[in-house]
Amino acid sequence: xxxxxRNQARLLLxxxxxxxxxxxxxxxxxxxxxPIFIRKAEDVEKLIYDPRCINSLPLxxxxxxxxxRKGWKKTAIIGKGCDIRAIVQLIAENQLKRDEIYILGxxxxxxVSHPEKWDGSLHDGNRASKCIGCDVMxxxxxxxxxxxxxxxxxxxxxxxxxxxxxxxxxxxxxxxFAFWRTDFDRCxxxxxxxxxxxxxxxxxxxxxxxxxxxxDPAAHKKGVFSxxxxxxxxxxGRCTGCGECTRACPMGIxxxxxxxxxxxxxxxxxxxxxxxxxxxxxxxxxxxxxxxxDFIK
Amino acid sequence: MAKIGVFVCQCGNNIAxxxxxAEVAKYCSEQDGVVHVEDYKFMCSAPGQEMFKKAIKEKxxxxxxxxxxxxxxxxxxxxxxxxxxxxxxxxxxxxxxxxQCSWVHDDKEVGTVKxxxxxxxxxxxxxxxKPLERYVMPLTKRALVVGGGIAGIQAALDLAQAxxxxxxxxxxxxxxxxxxxxxxxxxxxxxSQCIMTPRMVEVQNHPLITVHAYAELEQLSGxxxxxxxxxxxxxxxxxxDLCTGCGECWEKCPFSTESExxxxxxxxxxxxxxxPQAVPTVPVIDKTECPKILKDKCGLxxxxxxxxxxxxxxxxxxxxxxFGAIIVATGFQLMPNVYREYGGWRPPHxxxxxxxxxxxxxxxxxxxxxxxxxxxxxxxxxxASASGPTGGQIRRPSDGKIxxxxxxxxxxxxxxxxKGVEYCSKICCMYTAKHTMLYQHAVHHGKSYVxxxxxxxxxxxxxxxxxxxxxxxxxxxxxxVSRLTKKGEKILVKGADTLTGQAVDVEADMxxxxxxxxxxxxxxxxxxxxxIGYDKHGFFSEQHPKLMxxxxxxxxxxxxxxxxxxxxIPETVAQASATAAKVLALFSKDEMMRDPEVxxxxxxxxxxxxxxxxxxxxxxxxxxxxxxxxxNFRKWAAYVNPGLCQGCGICNTACRSKSxxxxxxxxxxxxxxxxxxxxxxI
Ligand SMILES: Cc1cc2nc3c(=O)[nH]c(=O)nc-3n(C[C@H](O)[C@H](O)[C@H](O)COP(=O)(O)OP(=O)(O)OC[C@H]3O[C@@H](n4cnc5c(N)ncnc54)[C@H](O)[C@@H]3O)c2cc1C
Ligand code: SF4
Ligand code: SF4
Ligand code: SF4
Numbered sequence: 001x002x003x004x005x006r007n008q009a010r011l012l013l014x015x016x017x018x019x020x021x022x023x024x025x026x027x028x029x030x031x032x033x034x035p036i037f038i039r040k041a042e043d044v045e046k047l048i049y050d051p052r053c054i055n056s057l058p059l060x061x062x063x064x065x066x067x068x069r070k071g072w073k074k075t076a077i078i079g080k081g082c083d084i085r086a087i088v089q090l091i092a093e094n095q096l097k098r099d100e101i102y103i104l105g106x107x108x109x110x111x112v113s114h115p116e117k118w119d120g121s122l123h124d125g126n127r128a129s130k131c132i133g134c135d136v137m138x139x140x141x142x143x144x145x146x147x148x149x150x151x152x153x154x155x156x157x158x159x160x161x162x163x164x165x166x167x168x169x170x171x172x173x174x175x176x177f178a179f180w181r182t183d184f185d186r187c188x189x190x191x192x193x194x195x196x197x198x199x200x201x202x203x204x205x206x207x208x209x210x211x212x213x214x215x216d217p218a219a220h221k222k223g224v225f226s227x228x229x230x231x232x233x234x235x236x237g238r239c240t241g242c243g244e245c246t247r248a249c250p251m252g253i254x255x256x257x258x259x260x261x262x263x264x265x266x267x268x269x270x271x272x273x274x275x276x277x278x279x280x281x282x283x284x285x286x287x288x289x290x291x292x293x294d295f296i297k
Numbered sequence: 298m299a300k301i302g303v304f305v306c307q308c309g310n311n312i313a314x315x316x317x318x319a320e321v322a323k324y325c326s327e328q329d330g331v332v333h334v335e336d337y338k339f340m341c342s343a344p345g346q347e348m349f350k351k352a353i354k355e356k357x358x359x360x361x362x363x364x365x366x367x368x369x370x371x372x373x374x375x376x377x378x379x380x381x382x383x384x385x386x387x388x389x390x391x392x393x394x395x396x397q398c399s400w401v402h403d404d405k406e407v408g409t410v411k412x413x414x415x416x417x418x419x420x421x422x423x424x425x426x427k428p429l430e431r432y433v434m435p436l437t438k439r440a441l442v443v444g445g446g447i448a449g450i451q452a453a454l455d456l457a458q459a460x461x462x463x464x465x466x467x468x469x470x471x472x473x474x475x476x477x478x479x480x481x482x483x484x485x486x487x488x489s490q491c492i493m494t495p496r497m498v499e500v501q502n503h504p505l506i507t508v509h510a511y512a513e514l515e516q517l518s519g520x521x522x523x524x525x526x527x528x529x530x531x532x533x534x535x536x537x538d539l540c541t542g543c544g545e546c547w548e549k550c551p552f553s554t555e556s557e558x559x560x561x562x563x564x565x566x567x568x569x570x571x572x573p574q575a576v577p578t579v580p581v582i583d584k585t586e587c588p589k590i591l592k593d594k595c596g597l598x599x600x601x602x603x604x605x606x607x608x609x610x611x612x613x614x615x616x617x618x619x620f621g622a623i624i625v626a627t628g629f630q631l632m633p634n635v636y637r638e639y640g641g642w643r644p645p646h647x648x649x650x651x652x653x654x655x656x657x658x659x660x661x662x663x664x665x666x667x668x669x670x671x672x673x674x675x676x677x678x679x680x681a682s683a684s685g686p687t688g689g690q691i692r693r694p695s696d697g698k699i700x701x702x703x704x705x706x707x708x709x710x711x712x713x714x715x716k717g718v719e720y721c722s723k724i725c726c727m728y729t730a731k732h733t734m735l736y737q738h739a740v741h742h743g744k745s746y747v748x749x750x751x752x753x754x755x756x757x758x759x760x761x762x763x764x765x766x767x768x769x770x771x772x773x774x775x776x777x778v779s780r781l782t783k784k785g786e787k788i789l790v791k792g793a794d795t796l797t798g799q800a801v802d803v804e805a806d807m808x809x810x811x812x813x814x815x816x817x818x819x820x821x822x823x824x825x826x827x828x829i830g831y832d833k834h835g836f837f838s839e840q841h842p843k844l845m846x847x848x849x850x851x852x853x854x855x856x857x858x859x860x861x862x863x864x865x866i867p868e869t870v871a872q873a874s875a876t877a878a879k880v881l882a883l884f885s886k887d888e889m890m891r892d893p894e895v896x897x898x899x900x901x902x903x904x905x906x907x908x909x910x911x912x913x914x915x916x917x918x919x920x921x922x923x924x925x926x927x928x929n930f931r932k933w934a935a936y937v938n939p940g941l942c943q944g945c946g947i948c949n950t951a952c953r954s955k956s957x958x959x960x961x962x963x964x965x966x967x968x969x970x971x972x973x974x975x976x977x978x979i
Contacts, residue, residue: 063904093906202954203904209955212968234953285912285951289822 004146005078005104006044012076013041018102019072022060024053031118035060049078051111051122056242058086058198061096076102080111081136085240085275086198088141092278093238095201105142110134114247129162130243140276154276157267158241165260181221186251189219189227193245193255199238206230232258237266237282240275269295299330299424302358303416304349306340306365308395315399315408321364324413328420332356341371349375350382360388360423364416366395385428387893387961392419414974421973425965429893434940436522437621438884441466443514443823446474447866448626448858448873450496455877457505461884464507464618465500466514466528469557471575472497474628475859478558478675480682480689482866483731484762490574490684497576511581515615517623517827518916520943521853522889524620532611534582534590535568539606542570542578546598546607554586560676562694563686568598568607573684582607622853622880625837626873627823629859631673631812632710632717668781668788669695671808674728681735691739693807696786700743700806703736704790705729705771706778707749710813718813718834723863725811726753730763732809733771745771746803748778748792756865774801781808814863828914829854837861847875855879894961895942896949900934902956909935909948909957917941918948 009021025036025046033052037060038044057077059065079087084103090096110131112118117126135158138149168176191207194200207215207227215230216223239259246256266272269292270283283291303325307313322336333356339345340363352358361384363375368391376386394412402408440456442449445467453463465472476482479489500506509528516527535546550566558571565571568582588594589609599607670693672680683689693700707729710717726749733745752773754760767773776793783789790803816835817823824831830838830850837856840848847855855876858869898909900923910918921936937948937957946959958964 093908095904095906201904201906203902204954206953206955209964212965214955214964214968281908281911285908289825 001107001146002047002049005049005106005144006047008104008144009038009044009047009076010041012102013038013044018074018076021047021076021078021104022057023047023078023104024049024055024057027052027115031115047078049080049106051109052115052118053080054111054115054128054247056083056086056196056198056244058083058090059196059244061087061090061101062198062201063095064201064203074100074102076104078104078106079139079142080106080108081134081139082108082130082240082242084139084141085136086242088278089199089238089240089275090201092274092280092282093199093201098278103139103142103144105139105145107145107147108134108137108139110137113243128243129164130241132162133158141278157264158273162257162260164254165257165264168257169261180225183253184221184224184228187219187224187228187253188251189217189224190250192248192250194231196244196248197235197239198242198244199235199240206234228255228258231255232262235259236262237270237272237284238274239263300333300357300359301328301331301420301423302333302335302349302352302356302361303331303420304335304337304340304345304352304361304363304365305394305412305416306345306363307336307338308340308366308399309338312365312395312399312412315402315405316394316412317405317409318364318412320409321394321412321416325362325364325416325420328417330424331420333358340365341374346374346378349378353379353382353384358384360384360390360426362390362392362416362419362423364392364394364412364419367391367393367397387429388423388426390419390423390426392416418970418973422966422970425963425969426961429960431893432891432895432939434522434889434891436884436887436889437524437619438462439464439618439620440622440624440880440884441514441524441526441618441620442624442626443827444474444626444628444858444860445469445472445500445508445510446626446628446858446869447476447493447496448628448860448869449474449624450493450500451870451873452624452626452857452877452880453500453506454496454503455874456880457503459877459881460505461880462505462507464509464620466509466512466526468511468513468531469571470511470533470569470579470581471571471577472500472508472510473572473575475675476866477572477574478560478682479678480685480735481731483727484756484758486731486734488683490682494574494576497574501576508577509616510577510579514823514826519619520915520941521851522621522883523940524623524853526618526620526623528616528618530614530616531581532584532613533579534584534587534607534609534611535579536606536608536611537577537579539604540579541604542580543603545601545603547580549597549601551595551597552586552588554583559679559686560673562676562679582609622855622883623827624855624857624873624876624880625823625827625829625849625860626857627817627820627860629814629863630817631675632815633818668783668808670700670788670806671781671810673810673812674725674732677732677735677809681732681739689739691736698806699740701740702744702787702803702805703746703807703809704778704788704803704805705732705745705747705809705811707747707811708813709810710815712750718815720813720834720863721753722811722813723753724814724865727756727759727762727865729809729811730754730766730771733766734769737770746790746805747771747773748776748790749773750775750777756867776801814859816860820860827851827854829856847872847879853883891940892944893939894944894959895939896937896944896946896957896959898935898937899956899958900936902954903934904954904956905933905935906953907935908951908953912947912951913942914945914947915941915943917943 012018021038024033027034035055091098110122110127112126113128135154138152215226243256246254272283305318305322307318318336322334325331326334333352337345372391376389379389380386392415394415398411399408439462442453442465445465453465456463476493482489511533512528512530515529519525546568547566550568552567553564555561556563556565567587568580570580584590589596679685680687680691711722736745754763774794776795778792780791781788787804788808790805792801794801820835828851832838837860839846849856857873857876917938919936923931923934925931948957949959
């Protein structure tokens with residue numbers, strides 16, 4: 001499989017069809033891989049793909065990042081299904097054009113939840129929760145795909161909800177609140193969750209605004225809660241579930257629990273799944289005559 | 298340092314009853330920046346306003362807060378007063394301590410504390426208010442009337458007579474609406490067609506009125522004074538300009554289908570005008586039935602048409618026209634499918650496209666045992682009409698016999714939310730009385746019974762009309778009907794007389810249901826296209842139930858006739874003329890002043906996600922390219938057209954990057970307001 005991808009990447013670079021190929025290469029230790037930007041055809045041998053390839057590469061396509069300002073006209077990117085959701089969402093949100101991107105789709109059997117959990121193979125004990133119930137193991141939007149693409153039904157909700165969300169939702173409201181109060185005590189507002197998110201694309205993040213400071217910059221409870229709740233709300237109907245925010249958090253706070261829950265609500269309320277359509281606008285800014293109105297009392 | 302004046306109003310006792318206004322004024326005088334306070338009985342009165350103006354001038358106030366009723370009531374009053382006193386009107390804010398405080402609390406202590414908070418919030422907010430200037434906008438002096446029933450006709454004629462260019466969009470092939478279906482009208486029993494058709498002809502001939510028959514309003518953009526309508530002229534397959542209305546085509550058409558105008562009682566050709574007096578007299582081809590269009594068979598009409606005006610290739614045509622005001626007059630329908638309860642039947646074409654949940658509940662489960670001779674009021678009108686399918690002889694639908702006994706049932710579907718709607722359909726008492734008379738006049742030896750709940754005849758000459766019906770032979774029985782069943786050729790009506798407490802059985806030849814008037818089946822979509830409010834039944838909502846009964850919730854859009862609530866003809870016509878007066882008032886100026894409270898984009902911050910473009914209900918936001926100093930493309934950004942923006946603020950909430958500010962409601966203002974209320978939540 002990876003041979004086919006390498007060959008295609010080589011061809012693209014040799015023909016000058018793309019300026020750069022973004023993919024994965026071996027990392028600093030055997031459990032890790034690292035994102036790599038390949039500009040020379042001979043370097044394509046460095047490309048790899050296996051369950052250790054956790055990073056969400058579409059992050060680098062976000063306009064907010066310098067990489068897109070290097071004057072590259074066309075970028076090829078290796079995409080596992082969930083990352084392609086992010087790419088599609090970026091296009092739907094006008095942050096990227098479809099023809100600027102060449103998607104090298106890879107078949108994916110799941111990735112590990114964290115490099116530390118890698119023990120040489122992928123199994124139920126170390127599989128990322130987003131991979132359970134994944135409907136894009138064969139990706140949905142590609143320019144190149146090694147082998148045949150089977151017909152997959154993607155009409156149903158994706159991803160089983162992670163157990164942690166379900167457990168939280170079973171708690172009484174005050175217990176749930178207590179959980180967050182203790183968890184958020186550890187947050188010191190490094191904004192790793194924001195920096196790693198492919199969908200945080202504002203030029204100035206609301207948390208950096210000063211006239212006025214809607215979100216208190218201090219890392220006390222008020223500042224932390226208002227940050228995380230705003231972040232969750234800003235991603236409703238947009239989060240494509242890569243889980244990077246939780247993985248990036250140095251304090252081990254599961255911030256994507258909010259996003260997962262919101263994803264559920266959006267799917268239940270509007271049968272909408274972000275990252276599957278290049279055109280559809282997310283439900284918080286659109287209105288359809290058939291939309292449920294039962295929450296308006 | 299700000300020089301703020303605070304004016305606390307007692308509103309007679311309206312506010313003072315639950316708010317210690319003196320205490321509020323004292324508290325305000327202690328706030329930073331406040332240099333003047335007043336506590337007065339009626340701030341909006343002439344002396345109150347004088348006091349307000351005097352304080353501005355004498356104390357040199359640079360911002361004012363009026364703690365009083367809702368800004369909806371008097372914001373304009375005080376802003377104008379401030380302007381007269383030389384203060385920018387947008388440096389005046391209202392703290393609503395009446396609707397949002399005194400009226401909803403009865404504990405004076407609570408009311409006083411809350412009033413202090415509300416006013417304090419405004420004091421902090423106003424420190425960030427900037428002086429704003431109003432915009433001058435052009436005004437298109439052309440009116441659009443949607444719906445060509447009697448309401449639309451009346452409004453259009455009134456406007457045209459005052460010199461206004463008017464367009465009517467009517468979705469049926471002819472003007473007329475439901476009134477054209479009526480035989481004679483209460484309370485005077487004059488012939489409906491005779492009083493209506495001259496008006497239709499007048500519309501047709503008026504040089505200032507353009508009728509778009511067989512057309513629909515597809516999209517509306519813009520705002521008061523500057524609307525743009527997208528009108529879909531449905532293909533008639535007949536060339537308007539050539540057609541002389543000679544009738545060769547519809548007389549020769551060999552195919553037919555149920556006539557909508559005749560309530561399915563008879564058939565009409567596939568190329569048709571709905572009724573002989575139709576305006577315009579240009580026929581249309583029903584493309585869902587025409588074999589030529591469906592499978593290229595027939596085409597007879599084209600052969601017989603002298604001026605050669607049949608064109609089977611005609612397509613829908615889209616017209617974009619600018620208007621300054623809109624009158625909505627889309628009328629009503631009779632509640633479909635109330636027949637189940639009575640075992641009745643309904644011609645298939647009457648099934649409305651969109652049913653409300655309540656109507657759906659009332660749908661017939663099956664057609665088994667249907668009673669063809671149970672009809673509704675409009676069907677009866679057609680039977681009684683001289684131009685109707687029976688030429689005015691009242692004959693029952695099943696076998697064409699003249700019914701000897703007719704039972705009229707009032708309040709079918711009305712005043713009962715379990716079986717229909719909870720409101721009183723209001724005109725049914727009257728038209729039922731009329732029906733009994735029309736029946737008695739046509740069938741002298743006949744017997745008519747009316748089952749009713751209450752008689753509601755509040756109108757000029759209305760009670761007298763009911764008495765007349767009873768004098769002429771109708772027997773009124775106070776009680777409900779529980780069942781209608783077939784008994785041989787007759788219908789057994791099982792009812793009760795609640796005055797005598799006895800069961801009453803009548804064997805009737807025909808039963809007429811006085812079915813509730815309900816909004817058109819698509820009224821919700823129409824409201825959404827127009828951007829106006831509607832109530833839970835689907836009637837369009839007026840701006841204020843008492844003081845603004847003809848204005849919709851959207852500026853420049855007015856409501857006439859039965860689309861707003863159940864109405865008879867006199868009320869419909871009165872309301873239609875009222876809308877015309879409103880439009881004339883709007884058109885009396887040459888340009889309009891617009892509030893400067895519009896959105897503005899910080900284009901450097903904008904990340905061009907176009908979420909604002911998607912949400913703006915007024916299509917006020919454009920995508921623009923920003924250039925560098927050499928004219929090279931630099932970035933995309935959103936731009937709000939201040940002429941189109943209505944200041945609704947939806948874009949503000951959609952913009953995650955907070956790149957849009959709404960003038961008069963800036964982030965700084967709102968933030969100051971919220972934090973003044975303060976309190977740490979966690
Ligand atoms: C059985 C019966 C008997 C009655 N008898 C009397 C009586 O004797 N005396 C009396 O005073 N009143 C009587 N009425 C009441 C009278 O019919 C109404 O008051 C009157 O017809 C209301 O007029 P309107 O123009 O508001 O609505 P309508 O007559 O319903 O006209 C609405 C028009 O708008 C058109 N339209 C609808 N939707 C659209 C759209 N989306 N786009 C374009 N066009 C559209 C329709 O095709 C129609 O032409 C009676 C009513 C009934 C049901
Ligand atoms: S919110 Fe978290 S899970 Fe969702 S797209 Fe952003 S980083 Fe990925
Ligand atoms: S929503 Fe905000 S960021 Fe997006 S295009 Fe509009 S102004 Fe720009
Ligand atoms: S405030 Fe924003 S959304 Fe509302 S009309 Fe103005 S531009 Fe459109």
